[in-house]
Amino acid sequence: MINRELSVFVTSGSGLSKNFLFDQGPKIFLAPMEGVVDHVTRDLITGVGGVDLCVTEFIRVLDQSIPDHVFFRDAIELTFEQRSHTANGTPLLVQLLGSDPKRLGENAARAVELGAVGIDLNFGCPAKTVNRHDGGATLLKDPRRVEAAVRGVRDLVPQTHTVSAKTRLGFSDKSLHREIAQAAEAGGASWLTVHARTRDEGYRPPAHWEFIAAMKDAVKIPVIANGDVWTPDDYKRMLEISGCQHAMLGRGLLARPSLALECKGLSEMWTWGQVRPLVSQFVKSSEAARGPRFASSRLKQWLKSLSLTYTEAAVLFEKVKRIETLSSELFEKNATW
Numbered sequence: 001m002i003n004r005e006l007s008v009f010v011t012s013g014s015g016l017s018k019n020f021l022f023d024q025g026p027k028i029f030l031a032p033m034e035g036v037v038d039h040v041t042r043d044l045i046t047g048v049g050g051v052d053l054c055v056t057e058f059i060r061v062l063d064q065s066i067p068d069h070v071f072f073r074d075a076i077e078l079t080f081e082q083r084s085h086t087a088n089g090t091p092l093l094v095q096l097l098g099s100d101p102k103r104l105g106e107n108a109a110r111a112v113e114l115g116a117v118g119i120d121l122n123f124g125c126p127a128k129t130v131n132r133h134d135g136g137a138t139l140l141k142d143p144r145r146v147e148a149a150v151r152g153v154r155d156l157v158p159q160t161h162t163v164s165a166k167t168r169l170g171f172s173d174k175s176l177h178r179e180i181a182q183a184a185e186a187g188g189a190s191w192l193t194v195h196a197r198t199r200d201e202g203y204r205p206p207a208h209w210e211f212i213a214a215m216k217d218a219v220k221i222p223v224i225a226n227g228d229v230w231t232p233d234d235y236k237r238m239l240e241i242s243g244c245q246h247a248m249l250g251r252g253l254l255a256r257p258s259l260a261l262e263c264k265g266l267s268e269m270w271t272w273g274q275v276r277p278l279v280s281q282f283v284k285s286s287e288a289a290r291g292p293r294f295a296s297s298r299l300k301q302w303l304k305s306l307s308l309t310y311t312e313a314a315v316l317f318e319k320v321k322r323i324e325t326l327s328s329e330l331f332e333k334n335a336t337w
């Protein structure tokens with residue numbers, strides 16, 4: 001339960017260091033994933049190591065101010081002693097999704113007052129309901145709207161705080177990819193993250209890393225490459241083809257928690273023996289956060305991801321499902337007593 005009194009934490013604290021992307025070499029970001037990468041997962045994955053920054057699940061901005069408790073719910077790290085950082089000290093950006101520049105700006109300014117070290121703007125969400133309400137990837141159809149949205153936020157957020165944009169290569173086709181990058185830069189984005197697919201391509205392989213290279217060539221701001229990195233070898237190829245120094249990893253990190261460490265040459269792939277304690281910790285923390293039903297559904301979700309790397313996770317997944325079936329059968333029988 002989020003305590004509304006937490007709003008006493010309002011602050012005008014400092015943002016990410018200006019040199020964040022330029023200090024100490026290549027950076028790896030944990031991708032925002034709605035319904036997956038909540039604070040429990042952020043804590044766990046950043047705790048493994050190798051991740052330099054993470055981003056909240058998107059928070060939708062419609063025509064009203066977002067209540068403080070929503071910010072605290074989706075970015076509980078704002079309430080930690082070291083605001084807007086995970087338990088191990090990894091900075092967290094608050095991601096907003098919307099289309100009205102003024103509303104986006106006002107809500108971004110509020111997130112910063114509450115302690116966010118920076119704001120990320122979502123121009124990539126492919127969900128039909130979101131796009132129908134003029135949000136996410138819809139704005140890619142007209143790069144001027146990307147520019148206006150970024151500017152609306154940049155104008156109201158202190159210069160000490162980063163404002164970044166996360167896009168795809170386009171909506172239905174890739175014809176505007178360079179214009180999209182230039183629009184984000186013109187609006188004042190500190191950097192741009194590109195998921196190397198159009199909205200219509202959804203999550204279908206392959207990711208078109210070569211288009212990221214063209215977007216990078218079109219702007220001076222740093223570009224972060226994203227899409228379909230499952231192994232250190234994919235990481236290397238993505239950076240080579242895109243010409244980028246920095247990467248964002250999503251599903252690959254969930255399937256292989258040591259992936260960021262491996263990409264940086266800091267570890268071999270973790271064994272199941274190393275990963276298993278994380279699974280127990282994950283269940284405990286998810287249950288403490290939102291109760292047993294939530295924990296069990298998140299456990300199955302994560303085990304499915306881990307199954308891509310570890311056969312032991314697939315076995316555990318089947319066991320959990322079996323236990324659930326047995327207990328619901330028992331419950332049904334009890335109900336007829």
Ligand SMILES: Cc1cc2nc3c(=O)[nH]c(=O)nc-3n(C[C@H](O)[C@H](O)[C@H](O)COP(=O)(O)O)c2cc1C
Pocket residue numbers: 031032033034035036056057058095122123124125166195203226227228229248249250251252
């Ligand atoms: C279930 C799911 C939820 C996602 N939610 C978000 C989101 O809230 N904000 C966002 O910018 N991207 C979101 N994405 C896109 C990811 O951040 C990332 O761009 C995409 O998964 C490609 O990277 P990957 O191949 O490394 O996973 C989501 C992706 C998935 C699969």
